[in-house]
Amino acid sequence: MTRQLYTLLLRLHPRAFRDRFGEEMLAIYDQSAQKLSLLGDGLVSLFRQRTLRGSEPALSRTATADGVPLFYSASPEVPRAVAFLPGTLVTFVAFGLICFTMGHRWRQMSLIVGSHHPSPSHLLGAHTDAQPVADLPAEIKVTPYPFHPPVSPYFQLILVLAALDADQDNVISAAEMESAPAALWKLDKDHDGKLSAEECGRMEASFDAVMRVRLRHTFMRIHPVLAALDANHDGEISADEIRNAAIALRTLDANGDGKLEERELRPDPAVLMASSIMLTLDRDGDGRISQAERNGPTAARIRDVLDRADQDGKGFIVEEDLVIAIRRSLGVGK
Numbered sequence: 001m002t003r004q005l006y007t008l009l010l011r012l013h014p015r016a017f018r019d020r021f022g023e024e025m026l027a028i029y030d031q032s033a034q035k036l037s038l039l040g041d042g043l044v045s046l047f048r049q050r051t052l053r054g055s056e057p058a059l060s061r062t063a064t065a066d067g068v069p070l071f072y073s074a075s076p077e078v079p080r081a082v083a084f085l086p087g088t089l090v091t092f093v094a095f096g097l098i099c100f101t102m103g104h105r106w107r108q109m110s111l112i113v114g115s116h117h118p119s120p121s122h123l124l125g126a127h128t129d130a131q132p133v134a135d136l137p138a139e140i141k142v143t144p145y146p147f148h149p150p151v152s153p154y155f156q157l158i159l160v161l162a163a164l165d166a167d168q169d170n171v172i173s174a175a176e177m178e179s180a181p182a183a184l185w186k187l188d189k190d191h192d193g194k195l196s197a198e199e200c201g202r203m204e205a206s207f208d209a210v211m212r213v214r215l216r217h218t219f220m221r222i223h224p225v226l227a228a229l230d231a232n233h234d235g236e237i238s239a240d241e242i243r244n245a246a247i248a249l250r251t252l253d254a255n256g257d258g259k260l261e262e263r264e265l266r267p268d269p270a271v272l273m274a275s276s277i278m279l280t281l282d283r284d285g286d287g288r289i290s291q292a293e294r295n296g297p298t299a300a301r302i303r304d305v306l307d308r309a310d311q312d313g314k315g316f317i318v319e320e321d322l323v324i325a326i327r328r329s330l331g332v333g334k
Helices: 002-012 015-031 035-052 082-101 153-157 158-166 173-179 180-185 209-222 225-231 239-243 243-250 269-281 304-311 319-332
Strands: 060-063 070-073
Touching: 002 015, 015 035, 015 060, 082 243, 153 158, 158 209, 158 239, 173 243, 180 239, 180 243, 209 225, 209 269, 209 319, 225 243, 239 243, 304 319
Parallel strands: none
Antiparallel strands: 060 070
16 A cells, blocks of 8 residues: 555656656665655655756766665755745735734724732733723633742751741741740650750761760751750750740841841851861861871861861861861951
């Protein structure tokens, strides 16, 4: 059946082309395994011969290779000028109809397109004098967009902030600070009357027992909201500290606007880096990095920072030295 279709395509070609190449094309079709591909080529060839070929090109038959006849076109194909006429006429007619329609507003139909689910948009606001209607001639079905921003990843990391931020707007308001004790009690999952570091935030669990103790105290110390609530800095928030949570939170209000925004709650980057270095290099947990602890491969990667932190040459480095050196490197302080 496919051979019959291919033969029909050859018969539809111009007679001059068919007489010269029809026999060879049919022979190639019989010897080829790509029947469907040659059918597509035959359709393209038919279109080109009937519509695009302006005059009979100089075609020459080549010698056969391995018994397979070949044929090529030796001259470029140039569309006839008359082939552009239909497209030109359609373009002018379509353009004229559009201009006519735009110039006769009395023929336009009033159509209100909208949605019954208002949502904020990232586009510029559009203003209209149209009055709200009960039924829209054309309604767009949309999913209502939440009217509050996505919860900050930092608020997701620090579970205390997630509990305090009741309306999830990434801001601890004055009312939320006053309600802090009730919100914090909900984090006491083991009901022991206090909040551990794990109950206050998401912590890495793949450490040994000794490192986990150090990590708990560091975690509670470097995050401002946890450090403020943990008044005695023992690594946990006791019942008394929970009851005094509102007072402790107000100490973080640096600009005095009665609320705590994320920039007032995030830890100091220099303190974060310094505490991470201390946890990594201070292997004996004595609170300082000795000369021996500075000889490992990890310390070699931050040799410049360690050298700047030990400018007084006392032979060991504490976290305060690292914070000063890092701030100088970042250009944010002395």
